[in-house]
Structure formats: structure tokens, C-alpha cells
Amino acid sequence: MSDNLVDLSDVQKIGRLSMNQIYYIYDRGSEQFGFSKYMSLFSPKEKMTQEGFLFAVKFLGDDKFIKIDSNG
Secondary structure, X not given: OHHHEEOOOOEXXXXXXXXXXXEEEEEEEEEXXXXXXXXXXXXXXXXXXXXXXXXXXXXEEOOEEEEXXXXX
């Protein structure tokens, strides 16, 4: 499981994170506020676009995230 841990220090996170919640990571296209990526609750399907979608993660607590297989 630790093989799937991802470093999201370069991702702008959203407010309060919930345990075991899935979050979607997108490329911002340019750097804003020191971040080139951002986190969203909305999957590419819900956004109706794959544009900028990088990968999905699950929050484990203590600022730990694992990368999960997700097709949006």
C-alpha cells in the first residue's frame, strides 16, 4: 500500500478533507498561488471534460494520499 502513496505538496488542496474520500487532481495549466495543480471533488465525468485531469487519490488522514485507479 505504501507503494501507492503520493506526494501532493505541489497541489492546492481544498478546505477540510474527509477520510477515505476520493479527490481528483487536475493540472492548472499555469502556476497560481505557488501551485500548478489543484484538487477537486468533481470527477472528469461530472465536469464533462477530461481536460487537465491527472489522477485520483484517496485521503488516508495525516496528509497521506494513495493513488487509485479511476476512469473518472
